[in-house]
Amino acid sequence: MNSPESNRVAATSSPSSSNKSPPVQESPFSNFLSNLSPIKSVKAVRYTQRFLESNFPTPPPVFTSPRIDLQRETGLLERNNIDEEDSNIREQCNTQLNVAKIPSLEKEVQSCSPSGSVDEYLADIVEVDCTHSAHKQLQLANEVSQMLQGGFTDPKKTIRKVDTVDNRSSREARTLTSSDQAEQNLPLTSLNLVDDLVDLRNDESFNVFLKITSEDVNDIVDPDVNLNPALGAQQHAAQIDEAFEDSDDSSRALPKEFVKEANNHQRGIRRHLHFEAALACKSVATGDTTNSRASLTNLKSLGLSHIESRATSSSGKAVNYAQSRASKSSFSPFEVVRSTQNSRNPVILSPIPSGMGLNLNSTVRSVSLGTDMFASKNLTRYRNSQDKVVRERSNDSAEDPNSNSISAVAGTMYSYADIDQQESQAGVAASSDTYPINSLNPPCDSPLAQTEQQIIPCEGRISTPQNADSVEELNQESSNKKRKRPSNTSESHGCKRCNCKRSKCLKLYCECFAAGVYCVDSCACVNCFNKPEYEDTVLDIRQQIESRNPLAFAPKVVKHDTDSPAIIMEAGNRNTPSSARHKRGCNCKKSKCLKKYCECYQANVGCSDGCRCEGCQNSFGTSSECRRVENPSHEVSGKDGSMEQFSPKWQGLADIRSLAHCSGALMFASSNIRDCSKVSQTKLQRGSSIQPQAGSLQWNYSPVILTPQLCDSKGSHELTSDSALCDIMEDEDMPEILKDTSTPLKAVKASSPNQKQVMPPHYRSDSQRSSSPHGMRSVRKFILQTMPPFPPLTPYSNSKGRVNRKEYDQKDNIGNH
DNA sequence: GAGTTTGAAACT
DNA sequence: CAGTTTCAAACTC
Numbered sequence: 142m143n144s145p146e147s148n149r150v151a152a153t154s155s156p157s158s159s160n161k162s163p164p165v166q167e168s169p170f171s172n173f174l175s176n177l178s179p180i181k182s183v184k185a186v187r188y189t190q191r192f193l194e195s196n197f198p199t200p201p202p203v204f205t206s207p208r209i210d211l212q213r214e215t216g217l218l219e220r221n222n223i224d225e226e227d228s229n230i231r232e233q234c235n236t237q238l239n240v241a242k243i244p245s246l247e248k249e250v251q252s253c254s255p256s257g258s259v260d261e262y263l264a265d266i267v268e269v270d271c272t273h274s275a276h277k278q279l280q281l282a283n284e285v286s287q288m289l290q291g292g293f294t295d296p297k298k299t300i301r302k303v304d305t306v307d308n309r310s311s312r313e314a315r316t317l318t319s320s321d322q323a324e325q326n327l328p329l330t331s332l333n334l335v336d337d338l339v340d341l342r343n344d345e346s347f348n349v350f351l352k353i354t355s356e357d358v359n360d361i362v363d364p365d366v367n368l369n370p371a372l373g374a375q376q377h378a379a380q381i382d383e384a385f386e387d388s389d390d391s392s393r394a395l396p397k398e399f400v401k402e403a404n405n406h407q408r409g410i411r412r413h414l415h416f417e418a419a420l421a422c423k424s425v426a427t428g429d430t431t432n433s434r435a436s437l438t439n440l441k442s443l444g445l446s447h448i449e450s451r452a453t454s455s456s457g458k459a460v461n462y463a464q465s466r467a468s469k470s471s472f473s474p475f476e477v478v479r480s481t482q483n484s485r486n487p488v489i490l491s492p493i494p495s496g497m498g499l500n501l502n503s504t505v506r507s508v509s510l511g512t513d514m515f516a517s518k519n520l521t522r523y524r525n526s527q528d529k530v531v532r533e534r535s536n537d538s539a540e541d542p543n544s545n546s547i548s549a550v551a552g553t554m555y556s557y558a559d560i561d562q563q564e565s566q567a568g569v570a571a572s573s574d575t576y577p578i579n580s581l582n583p584p585c586d587s588p589l590a591q592t593e594q595q596i597i598p599c600e601g602r603i604s605t606p607q608n609a610d611s612v613e614e615l616n617q618e619s620s621n622k623k624r625k626r627p628s629n630t631s632e633s634h635g636c637k638r639c640n641c642k643r644s645k646c647l648k649l650y651c652e653c654f655a656a657g658v659y660c661v662d663s664c665a666c667v668n669c670f671n672k673p674e675y676e677d678t679v680l681d682i683r684q685q686i687e688s689r690n691p692l693a694f695a696p697k698v699v700k701h702d703t704d705s706p707a708i709i710m711e712a713g714n715r716n717t718p719s720s721a722r723h724k725r726g727c728n729c730k731k732s733k734c735l736k737k738y739c740e741c742y743q744a745n746v747g748c749s750d751g752c753r754c755e756g757c758q759n760s761f762g763t764s765s766e767c768r769r770v771e772n773p774s775h776e777v778s779g780k781d782g783s784m785e786q787f788s789p790k791w792q793g794l795a796d797i798r799s800l801a802h803c804s805g806a807l808m809f810a811s812s813n814i815r816d817c818s819k820v821s822q823t824k825l826q827r828g829s830s831i832q833p834q835a836g837s838l839q840w841n842y843s844p845v846i847l848t849p850q851l852c853d854s855k856g857s858h859e860l861t862s863d864s865a866l867c868d869i870m871e872d873e874d875m876p877e878i879l880k881d882t883s884t885p886l887k888a889v890k891a892s893s894p895n896q897k898q899v900m901p902p903h904y905r906s907d908s909q910r911s912s913s914p915h916g917m918r919s920v921r922k923f924i925l926q927t928m929p930p931f932p933p934l935t936p937y938s939n940s941k942g943r944v945n946r947k948e949y950d951q952k953d954n955i956g957n958h
Numbered sequence: 959g960a961g962t963t964t965g966a967a968a969c970t
Numbered sequence: 971c972a973g974t975t976t977c978a979a980a981c982t983c
Contacts, residue, residue: 648968
């Protein structure tokens with residue numbers, strides 16, 4: 142093999158310990174994984190410790206030693222904050238028992254946050270959340286559960302360590318970690334541990350443990366449910382639903398739909414999460430802990446809620462708090478997770494399900510989140526699920542959206558997750574469906590899929606009821622689609638299913654890999670290494686690819702930023718996102734950009750000057766008058782000189798977006814960004830009532846069409862605000878990386894920074910907003926996520942660019958009028 | 959379902 | 971950086 146990965150593997154020669162080899166392949170990768178296993182071990186140890194600490198306020202004194210030893214063994218020094226976290230956990234354990242303090246605690250955490258800017262921005266959200274302590278309480282419990290769940294990625298070695306310390310603790314730790322069935326498949330050295338875990342499931346003590354974890358919550362979760370791998374997702378949902386009904390806390394009672402939806406959703410998200418977690422771990426392994434805040438930013442860009450940001454910004458206090466709350470949580474995360482782990486699907490089950498998209502790939506990797514990152518992820522997941530539930534509930538009650546935002550139920554999601562790979566796949570599709578959009582092209586399939594996944598993963602999980610329905614349909618269908626790529630259906634359902642034969646799904650040829658998701662069982666790929674078991678390999682390959690092209694995993698389609706709420710509103714009926722453009726542009730020769738060979742066409746975006754296509758007849762984006770203004774000649778004869786005046790903007794925008802993704806970590810480092818977020822938030826709120834719809838592009842960098850309204854006074858107003866934002870962002874603290882206009886195409890020549898400044902809060906699921914008043918809040922989160930993408934292209938972020946922008950708008954107005 | 963076409967990705 | 975090869979999706983029959 143000449144492939145990079147093969148070379149790498151060769152370089153790292155260690156005896157293959159893999160008991161689980163890829164379908165056909167033997168295992169150079171196993172060796173690779175084995176070499177990387179220490180990283181996992183460290184991570185697992187840490188989380189195990191956390192778990193123990195949270196459930197046992199006085200952790201075994203010996204416990205720290207193994208960890209330290211492990212660190213030494215692995216040579217990982219990224220644990221600088223472990224002690225800090227430990228102290229935080231202990232400290233919080235003493236105070237967290239009081240549920241009433243939860244809201245205040247979070248606030249406190251915020252105040253303590255070094256980041257300041259972001260935290261401040263989030264503060265208002267917290268306040269809202271605090272008003273609903275009941276939901277919050279449940280939320281925290283779920284968060285803890287999820288965190289615990291996600292934290293134990295590689296329990297095997299960790300458990301070993303723990304066993305030596307404390308049998309009881311280790312036992313419990315196992316329970317937690319055993320949740321991942323996938324682990325059994327991992328080519329890790331401590332395989333025997335897996336067996337123990339399996340046995341543990343049937344062990345009485347295990348049930349006891351589960352019971353203990355759930356006692357505080359009135360035994361909401363039935364251990365049997367969780368332990369029964371055969372249970373279908375609906376069964377789990379039903380059982381959990383019963384649990385809720387039984388719960389004394391009315392706030393915990395959730396509609397079954399919520400649970401089911403959450404379940405489906407979770408499964409869908411799972412694929413995405415793998416990478417995230419892996420990336421986080423990878424970052425940790427690299428020892429880059431200098432910019433946890435930036436990492437947090439990345440997470441946010443992936444859809445993290447403000448909770449996460451709080452947690453991370455506060456040096457993981459929030460997380461620790463959540464963990465400490467684990468014992469108190471109404472839902473035992475472990476239980477839930479365990480049920481998932483018992484599922485048949487070894488591959489899909491991810492120790493660290495995360496709701497984030499892959500954009501972490503580029504961003505997270507560069508900046509290690511360390512422990513905080515995982516915690517943040519978990520929190521994010523949890524919160525998203527909560528949002529989802531809340532939203533559904535709000536449909537019935539139409540109450541304050543914000544208040545619901547934190548209601549806790551999310552934790553239940555995991556109990557349903559991953560009955561098997563098929564379901565998992567369906568879940569992915571579901572998650573995709575949940576993405577904003579009325580997908581003409583479901584997120585996962587179109588080139589946008591990548592973008593969507595990267596940006597909205599978490600958001601997408603907040604699915605609307607109809608999404609849940611579609612999810613169920615997908616689940617049913619998925620079983621029949623396995624190993625067969627459904628013609629035109631995979632895309633329609635927003636689920637990526639590759640068919641790779643020779644790339645091992647470790648190249649961008651693979652849609653799954655390119656989209657930053659793991660392949661699922663329904664994929665027809667051969668010798669696939671794009672699976673959680675090989676996350677190290679995947680991450681390594683990804684790094685290699687990114688080393689060649691930092692934007693390789695950036696969204697291929699970027700949206701034009703002029704979409705203010707008003708614009709979005711106006712553009713709601715459009716399905717030809719003229720405002721979106723392909724990052725690099727296509728290079729079509731024969732398809733005339735009228736077939737899906739063309740990435741622009743596939744993404745439902747119009748070609749731009751960045752494209753090098755011949756005989757372009759791309760109809761996307763040309764239907765709108767603005768599009769014609771933008772490129773009068775493009776529609777008929779393809780690109781020509783006439784586009785020049787506008788095309789650079791698009792390209793520049795795209796590039797900026799991409800850069801933002803790659804350097805998203807840097808975003809939050811700047812306090813200015815916070816300001817921008819605020820502004821954007823304002824905009825968003827104004828447009829929160831928008832009914833979006835239309836094409837798949839709407840979400841994410843959704844291609845908002847430049848409608849006449851876009852150009853009118855409203856648009857101008859927005860632009861003005863944007864300009865202000867631009868000024869702010871330009872002036873200070875802009876990381877060089879963001880300033881760097883270099884892109885593969887280097888197309889950002891004269892693009893106006895203003896274009897980018899406008900936050901597109903709407904790429905979030907429009908359906909979500911339309912269906913729920915929560916949309917506003919969601920948008921807010923999204924803003925936090927996406928604000929980073931507006932780095933000023935230094936040379937061009939000047940006033941001139943703004944002028945150009947205005948001119949552009951004026952043209953649009955003229956063209957429309 | 960097999961074969962062809964196509965263009966992105968990877969390679970040289 | 972351009973040309974070539976590889977690859978897998980899209981498409982056709």
